Amino acid sequence: MVLSSLRALFARQSRLDEEEFIILYREQERSVYNYVCYRLGYEDADDVTSEIFSKAWAKRASYDPNKGTSKTWLWMIVRHVVIDRFRKRRPIVVQLSEKVAAANRVSVEVERREEWRNIRDALAQLQPLDQDIISLRFGAGKTNRSIATTLGLTEANVAQRLRRALRTMRVYLDEK
Amino acid sequence: MNQVSDQEFNEWLDAIEKKADMPSSLPEGDAADLKLAQRLFDLRLDPPQAIFHNRRVFQSPLLGRRRQWVGRLVAAATLGILLLAIAISSSGTVRAQILRSLGLNDDVPWVSPVPVMFEGKRYEPEAFDRLVQERLQEVDLVLVPDEDENGQPILYAFRTPEEARLFLEQTRGVPPNIDGSDEN
Numbered sequence: 273m274v275l276s277s278l279r280a281l282f283a284r285q286s287r288l289d290e291e292e293f294i295i296l297y298r299e300q301e302r303s304v305y306n307y308v309c310y311r312l313g314y315e316d317a318d319d320v321t322s323e324i325f326s327k328a329w330a331k332r333a334s335y336d337p338n339k340g341t342s343k344t345w346l347w348m349i350v351r352h353v354v355i356d357r358f359r360k361r362r363p364i365v366v367q368l369s370e371k372v373a374a375a376n377r378v379s380v381e382v383e384r385r386e387e388w389r390n391i392r393d394a395l396a397q398l399q400p401l402d403q404d405i406i407s408l409r410f411g412a413g414k415t416n417r418s419i420a421t422t423l424g425l426t427e428a429n430v431a432q433r434l435r436r437a438l439r440t441m442r443v444y445l446d447e448k
Numbered sequence: 449m450n451q452v453s454d455q456e457f458n459e460w461l462d463a464i465e466k467k468a469d470m471p472s473s474l475p476e477g478d479a480a481d482l483k484l485a486q487r488l489f490d491l492r493l494d495p496p497q498a499i500f501h502n503r504r505v506f507q508s509p510l511l512g513r514r515r516q517w518v519g520r521l522v523a524a525a526t527l528g529i530l531l532l533a534i535a536i537s538s539s540g541t542v543r544a545q546i547l548r549s550l551g552l553n554d555d556v557p558w559v560s561p562v563p564v565m566f567e568g569k570r571y572e573p574e575a576f577d578r579l580v581q582e583r584l585q586e587v588d589l590v591l592v593p594d595e596d597e598n599g600q601p602i603l604y605a606f607r608t609p610e611e612a613r614l615f616l617e618q619t620r621g622v623p624p625n626i627d628g629s630d631e632n
Contacts, residue, residue, distance in 0.1 A: 305494075306493060309491075410491070413465075413492065415462075431454045434461075435457050435458065435481070438481045438484060442481050446480075
């Protein structure tokens with residue numbers, strides 16, 4: 273009896289309740305969405321962001337506050353889902369024909385896709401670690417310190433790599 | 449080439465993220481890099497409406513009830529905006545813009561350069577041209593460029609701007625600022 277009460281108490285403490293989950297969702301939704309735009313592309317970002325939060329919701333009982341904050345827990349799920357998508361994804365894509373490219377100007381949506389495609393082409397020039405640093409800084413809006421913690425680097429190392437990565441992307445986009 | 453230290457560069461990066469003006473005294477390369485950074489910061493998007501809808505999955509019944517009245521208001525506002533959009537498009541302006549931007553007008557025969565989706569069926573360009581000649585000569589088709597599931601260009605064809613608008617709403621969501629439910 274005592275044991276089951278303790279178990280119930282522990283279960284309550286170790287999971288994220290619904291209110292907490294909704295607060296976490298509101299705080300992090302924009303960062304997650306933009307991170308996914310960088311890592312997997314603008315076109316897939318809706319679906320993947322939905323998938324991430326659905327998984328997080330399903331797994332919220334596994335959250336243990338003794339092991340870190342709910343944000344850290346969520347971002348582990350984010351990175352797992354993104355890596356999983358990388359494994360499954362199809363090869364990309366496509367120069368639109370000139371005529372259709374002209375037709376695309378009708379839609380802001382399609383222009384936005386083009387912008388993201390350019391950015392992601394530039395991102396592809398970087399090493400995977402630097403791609404992640406750029407995505408976390410500009411997509412997720414994380415600070416260098418937070419990125420350093422996430423990736424197990426020093427803050428100075430992040431600052432240096434971020435700067436070099438930006439330079440590589442800029443030179444690529446200038447030449448394109 | 450001269451350049452600022454990593455630390456100084458990253459301090460500028462933080463400042464630009466907070467919308468500070470671009471410094472004029474930086475070396476050319478650094479300034480160009482920061483300009484790209486500014487572009488990347490500006491690119492950050494609000495998630496589209498579709499995800500806001502999915503949010504309901506996460507809400508408890510109690511929260512759902514609390515927000516039900518907000519949902520009704522939002523539904524009414526969205527319907528109003530859609531009706532307004534349809535009213536605007538019925539003036540012909542939107543349709544004319546779409547047709548013009550695709551190089552179309554009533555007089556010039558036109559064959560799509562890419563496959564066309566029409567009424568749930570995919571047509572190769574020649575087949576769609578035959579369909580137009582046989583059945584759709586009197587129809588001002590509205591075309592929406594897109595990509596198919598393999599990332600290849602494709603056109604979606606609709607009989608009316610309203611159908612095209614509905615398609616865009618369903619596939620791409622409505623702008624996030626229409627739904628204010630989560631701000632309450």
